[in-house]
Amino acid sequence: xxxxxxxxxxxxxxxxxxxxxxxxxxxxxxxxxxxxxxxxxxxxxxxxxxxxxxxxxxxxxxxxxxxxxxxxxxxxxxxxxxxxxxxxxxxxxxxxxxxxxxxxxxxxxxxxxxx
Amino acid sequence: xxxxxxxxxxxxxxxxxxxxxxxxxxxxxxxxxxxxxxxxxxxxxxxxxxxxxxxxxxxxxxxxxxxxxxxxxxxxxxxxxxxxxxxxxxxxxxxxxxxxxxxxxxxxxxxxxxxxxxxxxxxxxxxxxxxxxxxxxxxx
Numbered sequence: 487x488x489x490x491x492x493x494x495x496x497x498x499x500x501x502x503x504x505x506x507x508x509x510x511x512x513x514x515x516x517x518x519x520x521x522x523x524x525x526x527x528x529x530x531x532x533x534x535x536x537x538x539x540x541x542x543x544x545x546x547x548x549x550x551x552x553x554x555x556x557x558x559x560x561x562x563x564x565x566x567x568x569x570x571x572x573x574x575x576x577x578x579x580x581x582x583x584x585x586x587x588x589x590x591x592x593x594x595x596x597x598x599x600x601x
Numbered sequence: 602x603x604x605x606x607x608x609x610x611x612x613x614x615x616x617x618x619x620x621x622x623x624x625x626x627x628x629x630x631x632x633x634x635x636x637x638x639x640x641x642x643x644x645x646x647x648x649x650x651x652x653x654x655x656x657x658x659x660x661x662x663x664x665x666x667x668x669x670x671x672x673x674x675x676x677x678x679x680x681x682x683x684x685x686x687x688x689x690x691x692x693x694x695x696x697x698x699x700x701x702x703x704x705x706x707x708x709x710x711x712x713x714x715x716x717x718x719x720x721x722x723x724x725x726x727x728x729x730x731x732x733x734x735x736x737x738x739x740x741x
Contacts, residue, residue: 505618507617507618507621507653507657508614508617508653508657508660508661509614509615509617509618536618536621536649536653538621538650538653538654538657538713539654539657539710539712539713539716540617540657540710542712543708543709543710543712544709546707546708546709547709549707550707566642567642567646570643570646570650570720571650571716574712574715574716574719574720575712575715575716576704577704579704579705580704580705580707
């Protein structure tokens, strides 16, 4: 798995490429964007080819950490394979989820400007 | 006659993707041998996902109980229109009676068995000769 972080104004976009499972999940949790204080992030899953419950757990942990910092974790560009895991576990309730990255960034920007 | 594929992997988390990708390939091969037409992506993905969960559970359970790394044996049985996979390890016995975590409490773990049950037709667990054997199958 590779993680690419791009700064877009006050938003950080975290693009995941590859597999998010038990072997790779710790890498996501150690990434700078996840750990930087009060930065809202958009996690782009367009190039994530696989996610299991360990990968989901890393995203949930990210969301919880960001909430504690009064920031948001927003997801976008899920394939049907990844969406399936969110539907099975009801985890879609924990995140704003968008089909397109631009819509996710716009939502993030609007939310950030309100705080 | 059933075809059987057996894979023995070190019980180490770095081999998780190897296990799940092998499951995906086995399911795709099974579909092709059954002349499966118009089979949804959900069928092979179910095996990719279930094996990832079962393999991870086996390795994590071993780590939690500080047992030496044991191999995990994955067996695919390609039957008549039904694919079965068993994941076997020699960790201490465990319970499969785990409640579904409350998603609103932001749980980081505990979904593995629930996902397996959701994507498979049949799931069973048995303890035999000092091994845990989880069996998962799905009709084409």
